[in-house]
Amino acid sequence: MTKSRLVPLLLLSTVMTPGIAQAQDSTTTPEAPAPEVLAAPAETAQDEPEGDAPDVSIPGGAIIVTGRRVVNVERSATEVLSVLSSEDIARTGEGDIAGALGHVTGLSVVGNGYVYVRGLGDRYSLALLNGSPLPSPEPLKRVVPLDLFPTSVVASSMVQKSYSVNFPGEFGGGVINLTTQAVPEESFLKIGGGIGWDGETTNKLSYSYYGSKTDWTGYDNGLRRVPHDMQALFDSNLALNPNSELADDIGSILFTPRNSVIQTIENTQPNFSADLSAGTSFDLGGATLGVIATAGYSNTTQTRQALRQSTQLLSGAYEDRDQDGTTVQSDNRVIVNGLLGLGLEWGENSIRWTNVYIHDTDKYAALASFKQPQQNANWDFMEQSTGWYERQLIDSQFTGEFKPTDDTTIDLRAGYANSKRLAPYEIVSRYIRRNTGDGGVGDLFTNALGSGTGSAPTSISFSRLNEDVWSAGADVSHRFSTNWSGTVGYAYQINSRESRQRQFLVIANGDSELIEALGTARLDVLLQTGQWYLDRTGLDYDLQLQDPTAPYANYRARLLNHAFYGKVDGTLADGLTLDAGVRWEWAKEQSLLVPVEGVAESGVTLKNEYFLPAATLTYEIDPEMQIRINGSKTIARPQFRELIFQNFFDPETNRTYQGNPQLIDSQLYNAEARWEWYFNRDEHVSLGGFYKHIKNPIESYLLYSNGYFTRYANAPSADLYGAEVELQKYFDLYNLGSFFETRRIAVNANYTYTKSQLNVTADDITNVNGFLSAATNYFVDGAPLTGQSKHIANLQFGLEDTDSLSQQTIMLNYASKRVTSRGVNGTIRQPDIFEHPGFTIDVIVRQGIMIGASELELKFEGRNLTGRAHKEYQSFEDGDVQFNTYALGRVFKASASIKF
Incomplete structure (x- = not known):
């Protein structure tokens, strides 16, 4: 050969x-x-x-x-x-x-x-x-x-x-x-930093709240620690009695000026970042030990003024607005990351131990002003929200690669990863101005704490998620002949998740006039310690801390997966190669609602095994051109929360989710063909087509029952197909003079067309929480899959130096509209909610400058130069309802790093 x-x-x-x-x-x-x-x-x-x-x-x-x-x-x-x-x-x-x-x-x-x-x-x-x-x-x-x-x-x-x-x-x-x-x-040390400007945020007004003194680091100094009595309540797995002294004692310490008072920042600071990396290696005599470490910090703020509208459920008509208003929200996001890697190499063997740490925090504040015409067109509503979302990922992995013989290689790996999400003190409160015109309380914004028409309780939520993943695997590959090799492998994985989300509601009972009068106060004053004990002084005013989410606040989930695979690859004929194999997977997925105060345990277990084949044929037309054909079968499993028939309120989307214990795995049948031509060094063009048939795809739908609910069900089937083309080409400029002698134009372009559709007929049924129903009650035949854009195009072109670091790149991106959420299935089915990413232009300039033996890298970025807005909307015959539409600023960033 x-x-x-x-x-x-x-x-x-x-x-x-x-x-x-x-x-x-x-x-x-x-x-x-x-x-x-x-x-x-x-x-x-x-x-x-x-x-x-x-x-x-x-x-x-x-x-x-x-x-x-x-x-x-x-x-x-x-x-x-x-x-x-x-x-x-x-x-x-x-x-x-x-x-x-x-x-x-x-x-x-x-x-x-x-x-x-x-x-x-x-x-x-x-x-x-x-x-x-x-x-x-x-x-x-x-x-x-x-x-x-x-x-x-x-x-x-x-x-x-x-x-x-x-x-x-x-x-x-x-x-x-x-x-x-x-x-x-080789040993190195690299130090860098940058500063950025967001045209919609930097040096403009934004919202925040005091929080703790260390919030700028991305870490709380203990201010948001759950109070002792509340933690004891969580640990007891009991519901809170709203009429108890414990409820008053807990409620009296929850709301403070530090966590519930939104403040304005007149001139928002620029975004900034810093990073450090270093590495070295040591000769141990026959082996080499290497060490690498990185650390990074970034602090960005984004303010969005979003137009948010929704239509009335029963009519589903464009002109019948259920809500119409503007929300201004600011997110201060701080990311801290680090990596530590150790590697040992001897002969043709190597082991690597890699550790990754990522901590991502979002300090959130929002103020919404809106009307609810179906409630009362004359009233004004104001809603304020504060939150602290803390995500963390820790990952430790071991990889060993060994070559005991010339024809045999062994690959071993093991890993542990942990993710956490903490969201304490998520507070949402609503004020109403009824515009009575009498100059009294009716002309002021008041928070009646759920007492009276249009009023809503103030909510405070505490959520925590912890997930561990243990994994291991081994692969052995052996070359049987010059033309053929075989590989067998085993993989083990276990995911264990615990999640708690507890939302409490503050409700006022008593004299309506007193409630209205006190409701004009700022939230931290309205809910200060003394207010919780006014009923004991003889006043007809009683604050209650209710615990409605207790019956479904906690859940545990587990996924255990064993897999074996075998594959062969080699030459079938001159220029024709085959890579083929089969994977056997056995998995047990469990989602369990943890009982609270006598609530019956509920959950679901999915246990399945599959044989998943895959094969790829590659035919080499000539040394620069080839064709690939691939076919395979794969699966998709329900996500943990989707299997539990209990409410889960997500404050980020302001929606309640309900799972479906009757969900089953989806099965995908995949086919692909691709032509590739590598006509020059680093240059190629390719054209491919793909098709996927999905059996029992899991889709979400919206339902309204005293609020919006997102539910899940298996649709009968779906098809997805498309084509993509890619080009990478360089144009040398040496003939233009000495300045261009080592420079060239780089072009990288790609385009993808994707079409997807649900297949639903009048005879199809689906299982929704144990009830067999017509699939047409939940899904529309021909509707695209959620998140899929029909057209995606990218173009990168620029000037670069082949001998030193000097790049000037312009990037153009386009994505057509895509469904982000299904329309509500009410009396009249509403249109789906679409997002239109649109067209953007970015410019990136990188320039290296030698300072002695060290290289200084300067970088300038200009993002979203077209000023594209984020658009999320529903299209009706009479026009569009803006579900979540806001301006995105042009972003400019300058950074520098030096490597020693």
């Missing part, structure tokens, strides 16, 4: 299967290509650049060792994938990995850092760190939001779009694998 035929096969041991990729001098040529060495085609080896391969660590795959002659990873892999190297990530200028992935073909970022691959996300997405699973800090999801990961801790990001059996079976649009920074070959 010629070297040109080995290209698709030999990457098996470095990217797609276990093995040790041994660093070697570029002048050394082995007599016969060893399985762990990336071999370039014989005809074009001299044209391939000499440089560093992106560091990639995946299940059933090796950590690619840098510092050797490499070929294009996407070209040589056995599957359809895209790899962002550290340089690719740096070129985008993004601060978190979710933003960087938004420039990859077929990927879009939905919500707060959730990356959708080919229109599939949420339960259909899979994110790994160094090949190991990650826990989510979000109560309603098992998938981790990727905006948690700063780009400074990520060495590469691989997106694999065609399934291979070395990955977990929960594979929808694709898998995203993040690889952390590797152990350095």
Whole structure:
């Protein structure tokens, strides 16, 4: 077999299967290509650049060792994938990995850092760190939001779009694998910092509240610690009696000027960040020990003035507004991150221990002003909210790669990860001005604490989530002949989650005039300690702290997964290679509502096993051109909270969620074909098509019953198909003069078309909480899947220097509208709620300057130069209802770093 035929096969041991990729001098040529060495085609080896391969660590795959002659990873892999190297990530200028992935073909970022691959996300997405699973800090999801990961801790990001059996079976649009920074070959120290300006926030008015003195660090100094009596109540797993002295004692200390009084900041500070990284290695005589550490801090503030409207449920008509107003909210987000890695290499063996810490805090304050015409068109409503959302991820992983013989490699990995989410003292209070015109209390904003028409209780919530993930795996790969290799592997994973969300309501009972008069006070004064005991002085005024969420406040969930797989790959004929295998997965998923004060235990257990096959054929038309065809079967499991038929109030979306214990797994049947042409060094064009049939997809729908509820059910089926095209091309400019001698124009463009639809007929039924109902009661035939844009396009072009750091890049991005939530299914089914990401232009300039032996890197970023707004709306015949629409500022950032 010629070297040109080995290209698709030999990457098996470095990217797609276990093995040790041994660093070697570029002048050394082995007599016969060893399985762990990336071999370039014989005809074009001299044209391939000499440089560093992106560091990639995946299940059933090796950590690619840098510092050797490499070929294009996407070209040589056995599957359809895209790899962002550290340089690719740096070129985008993004601060978190979710933003960087938004420039990859077929990927879009939905919500707060959730990356959708080919229109599939949420339960259909899979994110790994160094090949190991990650826990989510979000109560309603098992998938981790990727905006948690700063780009400074990520060495590469691989997106694999065609399934291979070395990955977990929960594979929808694709898998995203993040690889952390590797152990350095040379000692270094890098220090950096930056400052940013948001056109809608910086130096303008924003809202906040005092909080604690250490909030700027992202850590609370103990001010938000749960009071002793309340913690004892939580630990007892009992409901609070609103008529008890304990309720008064707890309520009297909850609301203070530090947590419930919104303050205005006239001139909001700029955004700023700082980071530090260092690494070194030690020669131990026959082995090399390396150490790398990074630390980062960022502080950003964003203020949004959102137009929020909703229509009346029964009529569902455009003109019948249920609510119409504006909400101004400010989020001060502080992220602290760190990484510590140790690596030991000897011969062709290596072990790595990687530890990642990420702490993400959002200090939230919002003030809403709105009308409720269906209530009373003359009244004005004002609602204030404060919150503190603290997310944390700790991940520790061990990876060992060993080569006992020339033809055998062993890959071992084990990991522990923990995620937490704390949200204490989430406070929401409503004031009403009835505009009576008499100059009295009716012309003032009053908080009647749920007493009287239109009034609402003041709520205060405490939530906590903790999830642990233990994982382990082993893979053995053996080359049986020159043309064929085989791999077997085992993976173990157990997720354990505990979640508590307790919402308390403050309600006033007694004389209505006294309640109205006292209700004009500021919230911390209205609910100060003495107010809770006024009824004991003889006044007809009684504050109650009610505990309505106690029966469904706590839940536990667990997912246990065992998997075995086997695969073979090799050459079927000249130029035709096959990678095929099957994965067996056994999983037991449990979601259990923890009983509170005699409430019956409820929960559900799903236990299933699957055989999941996958195969990829690659035909090499010539050394620069190839065609791939892939087919596979994968699954998607319900998320923990979706399986519990109890209310869960999410203050971030202001909605109540109810699970469905009758949900079952979704099964996906995937097919893909792709043509690729690598016509020059680092240059290629590709065209592909894909199709997915989803059996029993899990979809959400909205219901109204004394409030909005989001529920879940299995739709009968769905289809998703599309096409994507990608081009990467460079244009040398050496003929334009000495200044351009080492410069070139870089162009990277991609476009993805995706079409999805639910398939629902009049004869289809679905199981909703034990009741069989017509699927048409919940789903609309032909409706697109949630979060899927039909058109996604990215264009990067700019000038770069091939000899030194000098890049000037313009990035254009477009995404068409996508469904964010189903319309309410009331008397009349309302239209779906759409988001329109639209068109953006970003400019990134990076320039390196040598100062002695050190390099200073200067970077300038201009984001959202088109001034695109965030638009979330419902379309009616008479016009659009703006569900959540606000301006997004143009953002400018300057940063500098120096490397010693």
